[in-house]
Amino acid sequence: MANALRDTGREGFLDGTIDWDTNTIKHFLYDEGADAFIAGDDNLDDILAGARIATSGAYASKTVTAGVADAADVVHTAVSGATVESIEIYKDSGVESTSRLIANIDTATGLPVTPNGGDITVVFDAGANRIFKL
């Protein structure tokens, strides 16, 4: 795999279901060993809770300029659990079955990472593409 938008992410941006800078956007650290990545997964409830090693708070400082999605870096505190292979970004609707999966990032410096009980920080790229560019 490679970093990629989910089909539901693309659809959401096109049909207006996902509004990056006003919706609640989060990610979780994804243990793909517990629940393998499936491209057809569309909502949060498709990923086993046990495969979600840690979930971020709502993204802050989000921007959409020029179709480039960005947000402030995220710190997960005191993370323990199985090895994390990827980061799954989703829109949190408050209900798992309607929380659309947006993108999966499995290519990142430091991935896979095995939690050791300490903090895990996700530092988004400061380059032109930031988190992703549509």
Next chain:
Amino acid sequence: MDGKLTINVKAAGTRVALNLDDKVRGTMDWSAAQQISRELRALAAAAVGMVFYKFTVDGRPVYVDFEPGLALALANALYRCSLQAEEQAKAERIALDTAILYRAGAPLGLSNDPAILDEAKKEAAWNSELRRAMPGGVKSAEAFGVPAVRRGPPPGTTQH
């Protein structure tokens, strides 16, 4: 009928027009023309003398005899014209298939008909359903940055 038989075959849109000395005169669809062509070829190949063939004109049989060479020439002409008629009958399908090639980046036309190629260009440019026929779909052009995932020290340890 002798060897002076005048044969006139041409494609007319999606049909094939045939005129044999005004004795057999009419149009047929492309598949019928191909069927007659096949039968005439087979008869010409097997003929010892003349080739006798039964045409059906307006529901009544009309028997025509050909020299084998003439039967073969008529078979070839019918087949050639039937392909032109078939191309027109399947113009929409050919345009869509050509559009898929265009969309995939292969500028290869499946027809020499400018009208079909023009339609293919329009389909390639505007048909939003075309992606369903693309192998693997149309690739998205999104770009990702490469984030860094930093693991801090475990609890109870001091980072120097």
